[in-house]
Amino acid sequence: MTERKYLTGEFFMSGDDACAEGAISAGCRFFAGYPITPASEIAERMSERLPEVAGTYIQMEDELASLAAVLGASWGGVKAMTATSGPGFSLMMENLGLGIMTETPCVIVDVQRGSPSTGLPTLTGQGDMMQARWGSHGSYSIIALSPDSPQELYDLTIRAFNLSEKYRLPVLIMTEAATGHMYEKVIIPPMHEIAVVHRRKPAVSADEYLPFKPDADLVPPMANAGEGYRVHITGLTHDEQGYPAMTAEAQDSLVRRLVDKIERNRDDIIDLEEDRIDGAEVVVCSYGISARVSRIAVEQARREGIRVGMLRLITVWPFPEDRIRDISEQASAFVVPEVNYGQISLEVERCACGRAKTVLVPHMGGGVHSPATILEAIKQVAR
Amino acid sequence: MKKDEVRPDSRQVVIIAERCKECGFCIEFCPKHIIVKSTEINSKGYHPVRLNDEAQCTRCDICGMICPDFAICVVDIGEQQEIRGQS
Amino acid sequence: MNKPTTNRAGHPLDPYLRAERMPHIWCSGCGLGLVVNCFLRGLIQSRLALDKVVVVSGIGCAGRAAGYINLDSFHTTHGRAIPFATGLKLANPELKVVVISGDGDLTAIGGNHLIHAARRNADLTVLCINNFIYGMTGGQGGPTTPLTARTTTSVGGNIDQPFNIPYLAAASGAAYVARWTTAQVVRLQKSITEALLKNGFGLIEIITPCPTYYGRMNKQRTGLEQMKYYRDNSIIKSGIDPKHAGIEFNGPIIVGRFVD
Numbered sequence: 132m133t134e135r136k137y138l139t140g141e142f143f144m145s146g147d148d149a150c151a152e153g154a155i156s157a158g159c160r161f162f163a164g165y166p167i168t169p170a171s172e173i174a175e176r177m178s179e180r181l182p183e184v185a186g187t188y189i190q191m192e193d194e195l196a197s198l199a200a201v202l203g204a205s206w207g208g209v210k211a212m213t214a215t216s217g218p219g220f221s222l223m224m225e226n227l228g229l230g231i232m233t234e235t236p237c238v239i240v241d242v243q244r245g246s247p248s249t250g251l252p253t254l255t256g257q258g259d260m261m262q263a264r265w266g267s268h269g270s271y272s273i274i275a276l277s278p279d280s281p282q283e284l285y286d287l288t289i290r291a292f293n294l295s296e297k298y299r300l301p302v303l304i305m306t307e308a309a310t311g312h313m314y315e316k317v318i319i320p321p322m323h324e325i326a327v328v329h330r331r332k333p334a335v336s337a338d339e340y341l342p343f344k345p346d347a348d349l350v351p352p353m354a355n356a357g358e359g360y361r362v363h364i365t366g367l368t369h370d371e372q373g374y375p376a377m378t379a380e381a382q383d384s385l386v387r388r389l390v391d392k393i394e395r396n397r398d399d400i401i402d403l404e405e406d407r408i409d410g411a412e413v414v415v416c417s418y419g420i421s422a423r424v425s426r427i428a429v430e431q432a433r434r435e436g437i438r439v440g441m442l443r444l445i446t447v448w449p450f451p452e453d454r455i456r457d458i459s460e461q462a463s464a465f466v467v468p469e470v471n472y473g474q475i476s477l478e479v480e481r482c483a484c485g486r487a488k489t490v491l492v493p494h495m496g497g498g499v500h501s502p503a504t505i506l507e508a509i510k511q512v513a514r
Numbered sequence: 515m516k517k518d519e520v521r522p523d524s525r526q527v528v529i530i531a532e533r534c535k536e537c538g539f540c541i542e543f544c545p546k547h548i549i550v551k552s553t554e555i556n557s558k559g560y561h562p563v564r565l566n567d568e569a570q571c572t573r574c575d576i577c578g579m580i581c582p583d584f585a586i587c588v589v590d591i592g593e594q595q596e597i598r599g600q601s
Numbered sequence: 602m603n604k605p606t607t608n609r610a611g612h613p614l615d616p617y618l619r620a621e622r623m624p625h626i627w628c629s630g631c632g633l634g635l636v637v638n639c640f641l642r643g644l645i646q647s648r649l650a651l652d653k654v655v656v657v658s659g660i661g662c663a664g665r666a667a668g669y670i671n672l673d674s675f676h677t678t679h680g681r682a683i684p685f686a687t688g689l690k691l692a693n694p695e696l697k698v699v700v701i702s703g704d705g706d707l708t709a710i711g712g713n714h715l716i717h718a719a720r721r722n723a724d725l726t727v728l729c730i731n732n733f734i735y736g737m738t739g740g741q742g743g744p745t746t747p748l749t750a751r752t753t754t755s756v757g758g759n760i761d762q763p764f765n766i767p768y769l770a771a772a773s774g775a776a777y778v779a780r781w782t783t784a785q786v787v788r789l790q791k792s793i794t795e796a797l798l799k800n801g802f803g804l805i806e807i808i809t810p811c812p813t814y815y816g817r818m819n820k821q822r823t824g825l826e827q828m829k830y831y832r833d834n835s836i837i838k839s840g841i842d843p844k845h846a847g848i849e850f851n852g853p854i855i856v857g858r859f860v861d
């Protein structure tokens with residue numbers, strides 16, 4: 132068996148496999164998961180590859196346990212991840228909230244499938260986007276990235292880990308069956324070329340250290356279990372020492388910080404791909420696999436003389452409100468293709484504030500749009 | 515030395531009155547039955563316990579082990595405060 | 602008649618507690634503080650390096666234990682202490698990971714994780730503190746409430762058979778299984794030390810008084826009455842097949858070390 136510790140070079144790889152390799156490149160050394168189509172291949176790849184890099188794979192009894200184990204592993208000082216699809220993602224919501232409240236770095240991959248419920252296990256959907264934003268109970272901010280190719284799944288998994296370590300929270304990768312099961316060329320650079328971020332460690336002694344006292348960027352340095360800091364970590368509202376604090380004041384300062392640490396760092400977090408938006412009459416706004424299909428329709432529309440821009444949301448959450456607001460000043464309409472019955476389109480509409488029309492191009496799931504459908508929508512709104 | 519006379523010992527029962535919640539465990543389980551409720555009242559409104567015949571105390575520390583509130587314990591009054599765990 | 606002496610240096614266990622958070626939240630006569638007391642003494646006897654011992658708790662009265670112990674401690678979501686602990690242990694095998702939680706947390710919502718961790722023989726020490734009901738939420742019946750016992754959700758008497766926790770853990774594959782009540786403090790401490798020093802999945806069920814709900818609704822109004830009941834009705838049968846250690850309402854309580 133060739134020495135496959137750190138893969139480097141060009142590969143013909145599925146999105147799921149590329150995601151696993153991205154995690155390994157990012158320094159992930161723990162995966163806990165539960166089989167679910169169309170994400171099982173990520174678990175399979177991790178179960179084979181993690182032992183090769185002195186990592187740990189464990190298959191838990193359900194998705195509740197999977198994310199719980201990931202959170203535990205993170206507090207054990209290891210970069211940790213799980214991967215699932217809609218039904219499992221729903222089961223992970225409570226512990227996602229625990230991860231947010233305790234500011235635990237980790238990555239959760241949601242390879243979306245036809246939904247709701249059991250839906251279309253092997254087929255594409257993008258119906259979990261609002262769940263990604265609001266799935267757990269309470270007010271909080273989240274980071275969710277949406278790749279549109281196996282290569283980007285590799286790249287964004289690294290970025291997801293780096294963001295989770297930097298901002299100390301679970302970071303979501305919202306992809307789909309099509310992208311996860313698609314095989315394409317994936318380039319994996321040499322290890323030393325990959326920028327890897329690690330959680331900031333306390334700079335003070337154990338006696339002075341307050342686990343939830345933030346630095347200027349609103350992110351507290353993180354001590355892991357077993358380092359002698361005797362941290363107390365709880366899902367209860369807590370003070371800077373981590374002790375339960377059952378008061379409105381403690382709630383106000385904690386929850387505001389958990390939200391602000393993402394919202395105030397949007398410029399560092401938000402990642403968009405733009406194509407000829409200036410002067411565009413219509414802007415197609417999409418993400419993930421839908422953005423790929425949209426590109427064909429956009430090019431066709433341009434051939435037919437329509438001034439069309441393309442905005443691809445690489446980070447879906449936090450939502451790029453300002454950018455949508457700016458664009459709505461000069462474009463007359465947004466066209467939003469997505470494989471659900473209107474989720475991100477609601478956000479676009481909210482930020483466009485009626486200055487520009489927002490046209491949803493829905494797809495109920497089980498496939499992707501045909502470019503013709505998107506082209507038709509562009510034409511209609513362009514007249 | 516009389517049978518029930520206990521030789522002097524550097525260990526002694528100490529009581530943190532503020533923590534006592536008057537549960538009565540130590541009173542019941544003290545083999546010598548020398549712990550009683552005092553007439554004092556702590557800030558939570560409980561009557562903390564006290565020893566009513568320290569001479570009888572064998573320093574067995576059952577009171578210390580059975581107390582749910584860490585309000586009573588046998589302590590070595592000597593320089594090093596060692597815990598009378600179950601050795 | 603000497604006044605109660607308040608020791609200037611505080612309680613010898615204070616260094617192992619988050620003493621600044623005392624007095625704790627638990628009711629007068631509740632046994633949870635006693636379990637933490639026994640745990641700390643058992644831990645001291647084990648001579649384990651405290652910086653490498655981690656306590657993980659779930660939700661419920663017992664779930665608050667993690668917050669009072671001066672170790673790396675995690676207060677997780679309801680039922681998920683064991684999988685959280687499993688991940689923690691796997692990520693850093695050098696840690697000794699202890700789960701301290703209640704009967705509802707571990708055998709109801711967390712039951713699936715309990716049996717799977719035992720099946721896997723995960724290297725965890727679990728203190729399953731059984732007060733027969735859900736205390737924190739107001740005395741509702743749970744999977745360990747004895748048949749016919751009254752609770753705030755079975756005022757006419759509980760109609761379900763309870764789990765026999767030692768039997769459940771042993772059948773699932775646990776390497777160390779014991780049950781004690783809070784009346785056997787010395788044996789409980791010793792058992793905790795044994796479990797801490799034994800590799801693999803160790804579970805100790807600890808029958809604990811709940812005067813506020815279980816006791817009040819079942820003619821044992823105070824914690825002390827329940828403690829006396831435990832003292833007078835526990836039968837030590839170490840080594841027997843835990844199959845025979847079921848709990849009946851107001852019946853004898855079989856205690857001991859069943860699997861080691």
